[in-house]
Amino acid sequence: MEEDMQMHEAAERHLHGLERVKSVGDQDPNFIPLKVEVEEEDTDLWLDRDPAGDLLGVDGGDEPSIFYADDFPPLPDFPCISSSSSSTPSNPPPAEPPVNDGACRSSSSSSSSSSSSTSSSPASWTMFKSDAEGIVEEKRNNQMDATVQKPPLLRSPDSMEIPPLFDPQTDVDCINVMQELGDMDLIWEEPNSIFPPEEEQQEQQKKEEGPQDDEGPSEDLGTVFLEWLKSNKESISAEDLRSIKLKRSTIECAAKRLGGGKEGMTQLLKLILLWVQTHHLHKSRMQPYHPQQFFQNPNPTTHVPDSHLCLSSSTPWIPHEQPFYANPTANVGFPSLPPMLGYMGDPGFSYPMIDSTATWHHPSLPTPPHFSLYNSYRDPHLIPAQPPLQVFGSSGNCGNQYSSGAPQMVVQGNGERLVKMGLSATKEARKNRMARQRRFLSHHRSQNHFHHQRQHSSTTEQLARLATDANCTTSSHDNPGANRVFRHSTAAATITADMAPPSSDRPILQPHQQRQSTSERPQGWKLPDMNLRFLLQKVLKQSDVGNLGRIVLPKKEAETHLPELVARDGISIAMEDIGTSRIWNMHYRFWPNNKSRMYLLENTGDFVRSNGLQEGDFIVIYSDVKCGKYMIRGVKVPQPGSKMVSKRAGKLQRNPHGTLLSPAGDGDPTLSSPIKEAVT
DNA sequence: AGATCATGCAACGCA
DNA sequence: GCGTTGCATGATCTC
Numbered sequence: 248m249e250e251d252m253q254m255h256e257a258a259e260r261h262l263h264g265l266e267r268v269k270s271v272g273d274q275d276p277n278f279i280p281l282k283v284e285v286e287e288e289d290t291d292l293w294l295d296r297d298p299a300g301d302l303l304g305v306d307g308g309d310e311p312s313i314f315y316a317d318d319f320p321p322l323p324d325f326p327c328i329s330s331s332s333s334s335t336p337s338n339p340p341p342a343e344p345p346v347n348d349g350a351c352r353s354s355s356s357s358s359s360s361s362s363s364s365t366s367s368s369p370a371s372w373t374m375f376k377s378d379a380e381g382i383v384e385e386k387r388n389n390q391m392d393a394t395v396q397k398p399p400l401l402r403s404p405d406s407m408e409i410p411p412l413f414d415p416q417t418d419v420d421c422i423n424v425m426q427e428l429g430d431m432d433l434i435w436e437e438p439n440s441i442f443p444p445e446e447e448q449q450e451q452q453k454k455e456e457g458p459q460d461d462e463g464p465s466e467d468l469g470t471v472f473l474e475w476l477k478s479n480k481e482s483i484s485a486e487d488l489r490s491i492k493l494k495r496s497t498i499e500c501a502a503k504r505l506g507g508g509k510e511g512m513t514q515l516l517k518l519i520l521l522w523v524q525t526h527h528l529h530k531s532r533m534q535p536y537h538p539q540q541f542f543q544n545p546n547p548t549t550h551v552p553d554s555h556l557c558l559s560s561s562t563p564w565i566p567h568e569q570p571f572y573a574n575p576t577a578n579v580g581f582p583s584l585p586p587m588l589g590y591m592g593d594p595g596f597s598y599p600m601i602d603s604t605a606t607w608h609h610p611s612l613p614t615p616p617h618f619s620l621y622n623s624y625r626d627p628h629l630i631p632a633q634p635p636l637q638v639f640g641s642s643g644n645c646g647n648q649y650s651s652g653a654p655q656m657v658v659q660g661n662g663e664r665l666v667k668m669g670l671s672a673t674k675e676a677r678k679n680r681m682a683r684q685r686r687f688l689s690h691h692r693s694q695n696h697f698h699h700q701r702q703h704s705s706t707t708e709q710l711a712r713l714a715t716d717a718n719c720t721t722s723s724h725d726n727p728g729a730n731r732v733f734r735h736s737t738a739a740a741t742i743t744a745d746m747a748p749p750s751s752d753r754p755i756l757q758p759h760q761q762r763q764s765t766s767e768r769p770q771g772w773k774l775p776d777m778n779l780r781f782l783l784q785k786v787l788k789q790s791d792v793g794n795l796g797r798i799v800l801p802k803k804e805a806e807t808h809l810p811e812l813v814a815r816d817g818i819s820i821a822m823e824d825i826g827t828s829r830i831w832n833m834h835y836r837f838w839p840n841n842k843s844r845m846y847l848l849e850n851t852g853d854f855v856r857s858n859g860l861q862e863g864d865f866i867v868i869y870s871d872v873k874c875g876k877y878m879i880r881g882v883k884v885p886q887p888g889s890k891m892v893s894k895r896a897g898k899l900q901r902n903p904h905g906t907l908l909s910p911a912g913d914g915d916p917t918l919s920s921p922i923k924e925a926v927t
Numbered sequence: 928a929g930a931t932c933a934t935g936c937a938a939c940g941c942a
Numbered sequence: 943g944c945g946t947t948g949c950a951t952g953a954t955c956t957c
Contacts, residue, residue: 795946802931817950838948843930849947919937930956939947 277615772918777824779869779878782808786865787855796852805835805846808870812837817847822879824854831879858884 491589783804785791800809810818817836824831834849858881860866869878 432931486944788933790932793934795934799934840932840949841930845932845949928957929948931954933951935949935951937947937949939945941945942943 320584345669561691603845653890710781780872782870782877783869784867787860787862789862791851792855792860792862792864796847797847798851798855800835800845800846800848802844807836807869809835809846812846815839820848821878822854822877823871824858825878825880826858827855854879854881857881 427889548896783801785798785800787798810820812835817834820833820835822831822833823829831850831854833851833854835846836849837844837846854860858864860881860883864881864883867880867882869880870876871878
């Protein structure tokens with residue numbers, strides 16, 4: 248069991264690192280993500296970005312398209328891109344540019360689709376319109392709109408260490424993950440086989456649902472992929488998958504760690520797909536989130552909501568630290584609302600997590616022409632979030648609330664064919680991609696203007712789509728003691744005590760969050776949805792970590808994001824530890840205090856002890872917007888005297904409410920953010 | 928001035 | 943006596 252979790256953690260680390268690098272190019276989640284390739288050759292890390300920056304909604308293309316590793320925090324826990332041997336920033340680029348197949352398609356699909364019949368839909372969706380024609384047409388466009396771009400060199404920081412799992416001397420063969428695991432091109436050749444007409448899909452799903460329950464999951468790689476594609480066909484394009492690249496050795500090592508052989512490869516595929524799903528789905532349906540936010544903000548006034556999820560359970564992570572922002576103008580007036588970029592890894596190193604809680608723009612508002620690269624400030628125009636109602640007894644297809652470690656997936660079929668064919672077809676597919684890229688540029692720039700025009704409508708459609716996309720079938724677990732049972736519009740759940748129903752008159756205190764919906768999932772596919780929304784955080788005080796076993800919660804956030812309490816006894820609330828998947832049954836209540844209230848989270852003693860939390864550490868509470876369950880993570884902060892603490896001591900200034908002031912000490916509460924350092 | 932929050936401490940239950 | 947629960951108080955912050 249423990250070994251199994253370690254294997255998953257190892258794989259998650261890979262994916263996590265992949266996320267980080269890939270996210271460099273994810274500028275516009277309203278469209279298919281920008282192609283980013285992570286290739287490594289002779290320990291150099293390459294990022295390939297679309298040469299025409301306007302695909303990102305950036306006019307003119309003046310924005311630098313080259314990101315250097317110096318812009319990144321080190322990547323200590325992602326072996327694939329941790330290249331300690333690439334100590335010289337001036338390493339020459341590889342002789343042969345990495346294959347570029349995804350970005351152009353991603354972007355071009357949003358652009359080129361203007362000439363297609365799907366011009367009114369976000370490219371990321373039109374890509375997977377269920378009709379086969381759309382798919383074929385899209386592929387045709389992709390092939391036409393392809394070009395080859397030599398990627399800029401991403402220098403790897405010197406200080407990285409290569410985990411023993413990987414050998415920088417041999418891990419030079421970067422490959423496309425999906426081609427390694429199964430060539431997507433095969434799917435495009437026969438789109439109907441993957442995405443049959445609706446009637447066939449329904450019939451097929453009915454057929455599949457029956458035996459699945461009885462026969463149990465099949466670990467066949469191809470079917471894993473197939474089922475997953477079916478599940479996400481409307482949100483994830485094959486090109487997105489193509490754009491995922493990992494070194495072959497990384498895949499091999501990860502697969503080995505996951506059991507090796509076919510089984511290991513299958514498990515790895517699942518994790519990759521999970522990552523893609525988690526990363527892309529939320530992007531597709533939500534407001535842009537930019538893990539690269541800490542680079543530079545081309546438009547400091549652009550407000551991009553945020554909050555993030557870390558898939559990795561191996562390393563503690565904490566919300567974003569302000570110093571990266573250095574954005575004095577991006578003040579939208581949300582005091583005590585910390586940015587929610589997540590970080591993990593070594594203290595002092597900060598890098599974004601997978602954002603699972605990002606939100607989308609309000610449809611009535613135009614999408615900013617620029618996307619903030621590192622804007623963690625909340626958009627004041629966003630729809631406020633409602634708290635999830637899950638407390639106890641959630642089950643169903645909403646994930647692994649009571650599982651631990653690796654995500655659960657139930658898949659069937661035989662997919663070895665994809666693997667074999669994918670391996671053999673890699674070379675050919677690469678040629679095709681190069682051709683597509685070449686063709687792409689010629690189409691791309693001329694369609695840039697249209698891209699901007701479409702952004703608003705795309706966002707609107709996203710919101711409209713999402714508004715009807717709640718499908719979390721969490722079962723209701725009636726608690727005899729509960730005097731009310733409510734179902735949330737986006738997350739069915741059961742509450743066990745005095746919790747007021749979502750009331751329209753409940754004050755909308757925080758406009759930075761908004762209702763999120765979930766995409767439909769076919770039955771049997773039990774990917775846990777990491778659609779986490781940041782709710783609140785609390786820097787722990789001595790009284791919080793003492794033997795009282797209770798944590799005082801910030802009143803404002805508690806009232807805003809946690810279930811409204813009508814009785815002082817509060818409610819029982821299940822908190823899933825993000826790091827361990829363990830469920831902590833806590834109690835959320837309040838004390839009358841003068842004319843106000845004090846909100847408490849009780850029964851936290853075990854959680855605090857389990858995570859070794861001390862004063863100064865903090866907890867972050869999220870809600871799974873899909874399942875309505877709450878998730879919590881304890882984040883340790885380096886103890887005084889540690890290297891990074893002393894290094895940053897002069898930069899950080901914590902206010903009495905547990906958030907951090909900006910390093911400039913300007914006292915602007917909107918720049919406050921939680922500590923970033925995490926203990927490794 | 929009012930609100931928030933950390934924490935002291937009294938009351939209570941239990942072994 | 944010890945641990946838990948719940949309230950009160952004061953420091954600090956916000957408006």
